Amino acid sequence: MYALEINQLTKTYRNGFVALKGIDLKVQRGDFFALLGPNGAGKSTCIGIITSLINKTSGSVRVFGHDLDRELIDAKRKIGVVPQEFNFNIFEPVQEIIANQGGYYGVPASQARKQTEVYLRELGLWDKRHLQARELSGGMKRRLMIARALVHQPELLILDEPTAGVDIELRRSMWKFMRRINEQGTTIILTTHYLEEAEQMCKNIAIIDQGNIIENTSMKALLSTLDTETFILYLREELLHLPTISAEFAIRQVDEHTLEVDVPKQLTLNQVILQLHQQNLQIDSMRNKVNRLEELFVSMVDKKEQAA
Amino acid sequence: MSPLQRYSIAYLTIARKEILRFSRIWVQTIVPPVIMVALYFIIFGNLIGARIGRMDGMAYIDFIMPGLIMMAVITNSYSNVVSSFFSAKFSHHIEEMLVSPIPNLVILLGFLTGGIARGLSVGLAVTLASLFFTSFRVDNPIMVVGVAFLTALLFSLAGLINGIFAKSFDDVSIVPTFVLTPLIYLGGIFYSIQLLPPFWQNISLGNPILYMINSFRYGFLGVTDIDITTALIIIMIFTIALFSIALSLLNRGIGIRQ
């Protein structure tokens, strides 16, 4: 049984805009799944339908085997959702927001209070529990919504761009937290357009663009389809001219101290360094160019458009 | 845990939240209607009422008292639900309920409980305040409580339906201003419809609020302009109709699901 199984899902908004054009998606139980796509691709629409905030036009959605059309209540009980936009009452105190959400899910008050404390502590909001939600910073509001989504201990946690607008440090701690929740058995689906996030966190991935799923595979398999990897090299001395290097590598000058080089999968970086060394170029430091997925994504979208 | 147990926890959560919402700010929600009704009593009851003489065989101040209580019940239950529901929609926190595993009936009952609680609390406060201005007996307490409850329920439902369709804060005030207030004032609070020419009497019979005010007055004073059984049946029909409409609108996701 899948945690989530979507078949031929379409959505046409009232103004006639077709946001989803018949997507299929399967997410294994226990998975950490990324739904990746540019702005406007249809990610939030998809999540809105799974969480029944948006009515689908056609197709089917099952959550742990429960069809949304036939067993909506059972399906809803399995899900915790962190939406993209803040959707709590800003005048309500933090701990009431969370405990009330527990109540809506039928968690008895004493247990809801306990769970509220657990997650507020874990997410570093316990000190803020008496504040009204409007008094929290953006990152705290995001964490408030995560605690709210977990209070009934869902089996499937869905996060719509959870780290948008969250600073690096907090983003890292949220990743750590989500990884732990996932290791404890919660299936996680997140949407993101931070490619680094998907790359670091997720086991499986689907890429959505203009309402179509254009790729659905494991992160590993996806990254292995990259036939080159790009490195950025920082040089000690100013470059006078672009170094010559064997033709298998593409080399570009970024500025007078920086080079960018594409290394094909079957070759190694050693050869690049050796050749530069022979030309008396001193490499101070080096890093992997992080937006590998982005390139991949762009090339996939391009291919798709050429095919069409 | 059985679904019924879960739903009752959910219901109690919503109801409690709705009741806290207005009782926390009782100075803004309970006190103003009391002041307003006190002013009506002073001006229409004592000052002008003394010159009007008797209406339907009773002192004018006693005649208007039930209607004034009813007016407070109607406007407060209505405005509680319309503003709570609309602001939940407007700031999207209604989604907290919409994603939860509860039938729409539970959500509906939760909001209605808030509206009824507000309507009855204000009604009680106004009744107590009126004791400063007149003394009265209660002819039929069950009728008084029953009619007050049904009226609060009916206008909570109406407020909810208004909230479902409202797209802006203007839409929240249009109905109370242009529909509710005229119907209340023309519903026989201040006069017996026997005073009207036959044509206007018949028009008045199309006003549902007339039946509530008269049933309520009957409960207090034992007098009415119209047949009480008919009045109660009409109130029931309106309540059932609005209840079905509200529930079906929620089930269809009108105004709340895209």
Ligand SMILES: Nc1ncnc2c1ncn2[C@@H]1O[C@H](COP(=O)(O)OP(=O)(O)O)[C@@H](O)[C@H]1O
């Ligand atoms: N209520 C709506 N009515 C019409 N179009 C909408 C509505 N909501 C979203 N859209 C459109 O649907 C597309 C997908 O939106 P969304 O699912 O929010 O994308 P994403 O979350 O991937 O950024 C966008 O082009 C957006 O403008």
Ligand SMILES: [Mg+2]
């Ligand atoms: Mg989105």
